[in-house]
Amino acid sequence: MMLDGKNFSRTPGRANTCWTFLVPASRRFLRTRGLPVHTETNTLPGFGQSSGQTSCRVVVQDSLTLLQPPSHLQDEVHILTDLVHQRVEVGLHRQSLKEHGLRHRRREESERSLGLLAQHRKKGETIKKEASSLVLQFIQNTMASGQMSRDEALECTSCRHACHVMLYSETASQLFGRIPIRYIVLMQMRFDGLLGFPGGFVDPSEETLEEGLTRELLEELGVAVPISTEDHVESCFSLPCSGKYSSSSRLILHFYVKKIEEDQIREIEKAAASTAADHGLEVLGMVRVPLYTTKSGGGLSSFLSHSFIGVARSQLINSLLRLHLVSPGALREALRGSQRKHAESAQNLQEVLVSVCQHQRGTSAEIFLSPASQEHIRYNRQETRGDGRLEKKKQTSLQGNVALSFSFAITCILLLW
Ligand SMILES: O=c1[nH]cnc2c1ncn2[C@@H]1O[C@H](COP(=O)(O)OP(=O)(O)O)[C@@H](O)[C@H]1O
Structure with missing residues (x-):
């Protein structure tokens, strides 16, 4: 080798x-x-x-x-x-x-x-x-x-293989009639709420990687886009979340990129939402990647701040650079903006969480929550209010819980009787 x-x-x-x-x-x-x-x-x-x-x-x-x-x-x-x-x-x-x-x-x-x-x-x-x-x-x-050639990857017969493809086309369309869009790049919202490329697992003992990918595309996009070895970009081991390799994590990811016509992109988008077998199930919808940056800093930077499956974000970024779909300077700016947006949205999520907890205060819905969640909510509420008598309040609320469960049980017994 x-x-x-x-x-x-x-x-x-x-x-x-x-x-x-x-x-x-x-x-x-x-x-x-x-x-x-x-x-x-x-x-x-x-x-x-x-x-x-x-x-x-x-x-x-x-x-x-x-x-x-x-x-x-x-x-x-x-x-x-x-x-x-x-x-x-x-x-x-x-x-x-x-x-x-x-x-x-x-x-x-x-x-x-x-x-x-x-x-x-x-x-x-x-x-x-x-x-x-x-x-x-x-x-x-x-x-x-973990980088390797396609043939080297296939030598590993005990590994699992998954293939994904980035489909893209040129376009002359302009956003708001003035911002050139230049390229359409397709990704999808997956069932797990993460963004990724179309594709999936392939068993090389039954079909070639490219045949398997085309089969996956038919299921997910409703169109059997033919993929060939020429579209292959890279193969690499998928690093598990822990960053460590183990025999159970021997998954090889193969990535492909294919340029098609704008008309084909439209055809795929239509089919993906109508005839594709996986629509609304494994795939929630196709999305186009905004490659531009608006005056207010939106566009690519906001898109990159979303959550992606596995290495999909780096596959996207590497492809944008390699194919010159976005200049390195613009990409750097977008990534910086994306980091800022990430921090902002973490803050925003925290605020939303607090307001949800406050909203639930005193509503009867609370009794359907598990005791642990109820305690968590009370704790948050008191922290928000800066209540110094937390321990005492915790105790009172636990006593309240016991009383509530007791009266609920008595009601049930009376009803049954
Ligand atoms: O866009 C992607 N880029 C890189 N890896 C991906 C992408 N989408 C899924 N994967 C990884 O590939 C494997 C197969 O996932 P996928 O959900 O596509 O297969 P399936 O559709 O056959 O169930 C998973 O381990 C997942 O982490």
Whole structure:
């Protein structure tokens, strides 16, 4: 499996020795990312200029098989970069590596690894220093982010796969007859109240990813928009909310982008609200993303401050940038505005919550709430009023509750009798 070294700076024309850095990774680390026991980069040029070395490559390998590197690496210089135990060289990075789960499984293994490292210590002191940040960058950029090609993703047969697509078109329409809209980008309001792209789970053993996505589109949009491999943008592991990988979280998300005509967008919007099987169920409605910013700062910034499913917001933002649908400056402004709006709406929600609690004070509806909620509401009310005799009031209200339940029970018994 070759990983792409495109994230590294390049200095062409000075290729000498290629240094290979073996990075031990636990089997679990590799398995939970669907990676094989041996993963290596292409040559990464532009490395080690101060020491006359100009390229290196990184080999991430299961720590159990680390001491038998693959035969094609035998004649090259090997340096084992033990990123966890070399505190001096990579002290700064230890925390992030810990988070990514790069650990030796057994003490003796790490001791053997360190022994190998010691043999190369004299040769590679400078090189190691320079390499440690490069290696770390590699791990963070390629492995920790979970990015992979479509084919690599399909190698992981035990993973679940989900495909989603951003459909968009150009448009000449103008908002209020003066603000150019320029592009229509389609998203949807999902059943769970979150914004996301159309698509869903696909089983690659039964259909191709693209066939599966087209099938999902028929269900959600009422139109079987044909999707091809050319529309594929990226595949990555879905990071669970905790930020940690586990075997139960092996879901690969495939993202596609397809440009269509404005007429097709209109046709989809009509079908989505009339013939689509999922309308009003899994999908509550299609929405267009406002890509402009109004004078009062509304538009894209307000849209981005809504809640999105999983990585849908970053998929949207990355696509807007990559396809030049919004300029980087405008997007930055929109994101700043969106952060402000988020803070405002948190404040607003707090006020609404307080007023709902006040509204409920003294209404008979209160007796249908659970005792815990009633206590919570009373507590809030008293806090709002700055009541200093909270404990006493709490006690009184609990006594009231008991009396209320008692009289309710007596009424029931009398009625039954
Ligand atoms: O727009 C999206 N972008 C990225 N991931 C998404 C998006 N919508 C849903 N997901 C993720 O994909 C998985 C499948 O979700 P979805 O609800 O689309 O499948 P389904 O329609 O087949 O039930 C879920 O884990 C969800 O978090």
